[in-house]
Amino acid sequence: MAIEVSNLSFRYAGATQWALRNISLSIEEGEFAVFTGATGCGKSTLFKCLIGLIPQMYPGEYLGRVVVDGLDPAQTPVSRMAQKVGMVFQNPDNQLFALTVENDVAFALENLGLERAEIERRISKAFKMMGIEDLRKRSPFELSGGQKQRVAIASILALEPDILILDEPTSSLDGATAKKLLEELGEIRRREGITVLISEHRLDLVVREATRLIVIEEGQIVADGEPREVVHDLLEDGYEKVELPKLSRLAWMLGLRGADSIPVTREEFVERFLGVGK
Amino acid sequence: MFGEYWGGMLTVSSTIILTQLVLLRLARSARYMLSTMRGAIPLVALVFLLSLLGVLESAVAYGELLYRASASSIRFLAFLTSFNIFFLTTSPDEFGQLLLKLRIPYVYSFTFVAAVRLAPVIADEAQEIIDAQRSRGVEFEKGNPLKRLRVLVGLFVPLLINSLRRAYEMAEALEVKCFGASERRTTYKEIRATRRDILAAIVILAAFTLVLTAKSLKLFTGLP
Numbered sequence: 001m002a003i004e005v006s007n008l009s010f011r012y013a014g015a016t017q018w019a020l021r022n023i024s025l026s027i028e029e030g031e032f033a034v035f036t037g038a039t040g041c042g043k044s045t046l047f048k049c050l051i052g053l054i055p056q057m058y059p060g061e062y063l064g065r066v067v068v069d070g071l072d073p074a075q076t077p078v079s080r081m082a083q084k085v086g087m088v089f090q091n092p093d094n095q096l097f098a099l100t101v102e103n104d105v106a107f108a109l110e111n112l113g114l115e116r117a118e119i120e121r122r123i124s125k126a127f128k129m130m131g132i133e134d135l136r137k138r139s140p141f142e143l144s145g146g147q148k149q150r151v152a153i154a155s156i157l158a159l160e161p162d163i164l165i166l167d168e169p170t171s172s173l174d175g176a177t178a179k180k181l182l183e184e185l186g187e188i189r190r191r192e193g194i195t196v197l198i199s200e201h202r203l204d205l206v207v208r209e210a211t212r213l214i215v216i217e218e219g220q221i222v223a224d225g226e227p228r229e230v231v232h233d234l235l236e237d238g239y240e241k242v243e244l245p246k247l248s249r250l251a252w253m254l255g256l257r258g259a260d261s262i263p264v265t266r267e268e269f270v271e272r273f274l275g276v277g278k
Numbered sequence: 279m280f281g282e283y284w285g286g287m288l289t290v291s292s293t294i295i296l297t298q299l300v301l302l303r304l305a306r307s308a309r310y311m312l313s314t315m316r317g318a319i320p321l322v323a324l325v326f327l328l329s330l331l332g333v334l335e336s337a338v339a340y341g342e343l344l345y346r347a348s349a350s351s352i353r354f355l356a357f358l359t360s361f362n363i364f365f366l367t368t369s370p371d372e373f374g375q376l377l378l379k380l381r382i383p384y385v386y387s388f389t390f391v392a393a394v395r396l397a398p399v400i401a402d403e404a405q406e407i408i409d410a411q412r413s414r415g416v417e418f419e420k421g422n423p424l425k426r427l428r429v430l431v432g433l434f435v436p437l438l439i440n441s442l443r444r445a446y447e448m449a450e451a452l453e454v455k456c457f458g459a460s461e462r463r464t465t466y467k468e469i470r471a472t473r474r475d476i477l478a479a480i481v482i483l484a485a486f487t488l489v490l491t492a493k494s495l496k497l498f499t500g501l502p
Contacts, residue, residue, distance in 0.1 A: 079459035113460030
């Protein structure tokens with residue numbers, strides 16, 4: 001098991017509301033888990049618990065237990081966790097510190113004190129994985145939003161983590177750029193066998209890659225499972241708080257229902273829709 | 279009347295300019311330099327005028343007056359160009375590495391590089407806030423100085439709050455990038471002195487010695 005969360009609750013120091021309430025969750029190696037839910041529902045807080053930023057950097061009331069790759073993030077130094085769990089945040093501008101892309105991707109490796117040859121090997125691999133070899137000598141502030149986010153992801157991939165966590169990586173990207181990035185992340189997961197956890201509002205863009213869909217509302221998990229089943233259950237319950245794939249909703253309205261047959265992608269929709277006529 | 283002053287000044291100014299021209303050739307950034315220097319012309323003119331005013335009272339000879347004003351302008355210009363050359367040829371990354379080589383703790387050189395990195399981000403943000411405030415009818419250019427100062431509060435308070443939030447996000451990002459994890463941080467790129475660097479050092483040293491010798495030989499007459 002890559003991640004095992006049991007009965008986790010957390011309240012930030014000084015807050016009256018609990019940010020996470022009794023979360024239990026297990027994620028297996030190699031999964032592509034998509035977390036969704038309204039802004040402020042606790043997705044980021046949960047992610048911060050998985051790498052140990054909570055409770056180490058943010059004090060508060062912490063109940064329950066988390067095990068990530070055999071380590072307890074509440075006790076293990078973040079720098080040690082970070083070598084197993086890579087975390088990419090929303091805003092790339094606040095994650096890039098150097099004045100060339102190359103130095104930025106090397107930054108974490110320099111901090112670890114790796115040898116120059118090893119740094120070179122790892123960053124070349126990370127550049128290749130994100131398809132940004134041509135940006136190596138550029139400066140981060142002359143890049144587009146999508147390019148910056150790619151650099152930010154490459155800088156974390158260079159740490160060669162087993163688990164990659166991305167907190168709303170596409171929030172400042174346009175739909176097409178976001179879709180391409182998410183598909184490539186799916187590709188990296190399949191090829192490298194790393195576990196990916198991602199929070200995303202636009203399920204349309206990411207449902208194709210997902211093996212797991214987890215819906216969080218006010219610090220609680222309200223749905224968790226195989227994406228198609230979750231989408232089906234939410235449609236059945238008339239749940240309106242997340243942006244479900246539009247074609248699934250349309251299929252539902254057209255009466256193309258069924259827990260194991262509701263379409264979540266375009267191809268499935270077309271197949272299902274044409275299938276009806278036959 | 280002129281000769282005794284001009285002689286000295288021409289020596290100094292020509293040494294400075296010659297040194298800088300050679301350095302520019304080495305750095306291959308003469309064109310950038312000239313374009314940034316163009317912006318400095320009003321400042322140099324201001325210095326010239328101010329020094330003219332400053333010595334006006336002391337009732338010195340006309341020639342010496344002019345000489346002193348020119349001398350301060352040239353001194354100012356030399357000062358500007360030196361800084362210009364430094365920042366045109368040395369990237370903050372390299373400067374940070376230099377600090378590291380001088381065994382100054384990494385935290386300080388990192389702070390310096392991060393500050394340079396953030397300058398354009400914060401400038402963008404300030405522009406956004408200005409635009410947002412303008413669209414609400416705030417006028418930054420109008421009114422008496424006191425009123426203008428008050429309007430600026432509407433720029434600096436949001437900027438400060440955003441910066442605090444940014445500081446938190448950066449701290450998180452630094453944590454997950456293992457900042458300070460190893461006692462012995464390595465560097466991916468190492469700075470090495472190339473032939474051009476050594477040549478530049480020699481030119482600077484030569485010019486410096488030249489000026490010092492000239493001064494000790496009292497070649498600069500009338501130099502204040």
